[in-house]
Amino acid sequence: MKRVYNFSAGPSVLPLPVLEKAQKELLNANGHGMSVMEMSHRSGMFTDIIEEAEKLLRELMDIPDNYKVLFLQGGASTQFAMVPLNLFCNTKKADYVNTGVWSKKAVSEAKKYGEVNIVASSEDTTFNYIPELDESKFSPDADYFHITLNNTIYGTRFSKLPDTGDIPLVTDASSCILSQVYPVTKFGLIYAGAQKNIGPAGLTIVIIREDLIGNAMDFTPTMLNYETHANSGSMYNTPPTFAIYVAMLVFRWLKDLGGVPEIEKYNIEKASLLYDYLDNSKLFKGTVVPKDRSLMNVPFVLPTEELNKKFIREAAEAGLVNLAGHRSVGGMRASIYNAMPMEGVKALVRFMEKFELEN
Numbered sequence: 635m636k637r638v639y640n641f642s643a644g645p646s647v648l649p650l651p652v653l654e655k656a657q658k659e660l661l662n663a664n665g666h667g668m669s670v671m672e673m674s675h676r677s678g679m680f681t682d683i684i685e686e687a688e689k690l691l692r693e694l695m696d697i698p699d700n701y702k703v704l705f706l707q708g709g710a711s712t713q714f715a716m717v718p719l720n721l722f723c724n725t726k727k728a729d730y731v732n733t734g735v736w737s738k739k740a741v742s743e744a745k746k747y748g749e750v751n752i753v754a755s756s757e758d759t760t761f762n763y764i765p766e767l768d769e770s771k772f773s774p775d776a777d778y779f780h781i782t783l784n785n786t787i788y789g790t791r792f793s794k795l796p797d798t799g800d801i802p803l804v805t806d807a808s809s810c811i812l813s814q815v816y817p818v819t820k821f822g823l824i825y826a827g828a829q830k831n832i833g834p835a836g837l838t839i840v841i842i843r844e845d846l847i848g849n850a851m852d853f854t855p856t857m858l859n860y861e862t863h864a865n866s867g868s869m870y871n872t873p874p875t876f877a878i879y880v881a882m883l884v885f886r887w888l889k890d891l892g893g894v895p896e897i898e899k900y901n902i903e904k905a906s907l908l909y910d911y912l913d914n915s916k917l918f919k920g921t922v923v924p925k926d927r928s929l930m931n932v933p934f935v936l937p938t939e940e941l942n943k944k945f946i947r948e949a950a951e952a953g954l955v956n957l958a959g960h961r962s963v964g965g966m967r968a969s970i971y972n973a974m975p976m977e978g979v980k981a982l983v984r985f986m987e988k989f990e991l992e993n
């Protein structure tokens with residue numbers, strides 16, 4: 635069986651042992667004589683799966699008891715609306731940092747329900763850095779403060795969290811959840827679409843401090859109210875059962891590897907290999923300010939658009955696929971999520987060295 639090295643930004647590579655386990659259990663999961671896809675979400679068989687998924691995620695991220703873990707649908711994009719609908723409960727004001735397309739989309743949803751203050755932006759240079767935050771610009775009476783923790787498209791990440799005091803810090807962690815140790819208690823709410831670092835598309839994880847639940851705006855649709863899902867153990871309606879099952883397998887895989895501190899070390903090694911090569915190359919160039927470089931998404935460029943195209947084409951022929959940058963920025967981007975093995979990054983660097991010699 636030939637598998638490629640898949641550098642896709644999402645949906646993205648999954649751990650091979652997870653896919654093999656899902657394959658093995660596809661027709662007969664855990665001896666039940668049926669696939670997880672065929673189980674009632676209210677059956678004991680499925681309850682075991684969702685409970686194990688939650689337990690493992692709590693262990694992996696060290697999530698305290700006063701936080702709920704919700705298994706939702708609608709992607710991170712639905713959270714752009716759910717966050718303001720549920721958290722605009724006093725002044726209906728929120729602070730946002732604009733670090734790219736996903737931040738902007740979050741801002742435009744929040745503006746429908748309240749007032750948004752853009753604390754800082756890195757739009758002046760196509761979002762290739764994380765802006766310095768001036769605390770005197772924070773709204774002292776905001777209902778929450780929102781950041782995009784890792785900017786998938788541009789390859790930047792917050793390496794230092796803003797100190798928002800008593801104001802709940804909310805983050806879109808879609809492309810960095812579980813990639814490094816983040817202290818959950820620093821956040822009021824963390825949300826992430828699963829398809830980057832957790833599992834298949836269709837599942838969205840929300841980790842929310844309990845005191846932020848139950849104050850939604852009056853007109854909030856039932857399905858968009860965190861209280862609905864918190865009160866029903868994510869079983870108000872049918873959750874994305876198969877995606878939750880695969881996520882559970884990914885959590886088991888990560889725990890067996892030694893958990894988040896271990897994968898963080900591994901991710902630093904992988905990213906360093908690629909960044910070191912970029913820093914020393916005479917042909918390839920990284921596009922992000924070094925101090926703000928992402929561990930997960932590594933964008934880079936060649937001197938001409940023609941060479942970019944040639945590189946992407948020849949890399950794909952060599953089994954290194956999905957290296958084109960996001961359509962809004964061009965160039966190349968290697969997404970090296972938890973499930974990308976070191977061998978994949980080594981193969982990419984070897985290929986880049988060869989390409990550099992030949993061009």
Ligand SMILES: *Cc1c(COP(=O)(O)O)cnc(C)c1O
Pocket residue numbers: 644708709710711712736782784785786806807808809827828830
């Ligand atoms: C991929 C991504 C999104 C969009 O997620 P959907 O699940 O497709 O809605 C939002 N934010 C970030 C940071 C992402 O990486």
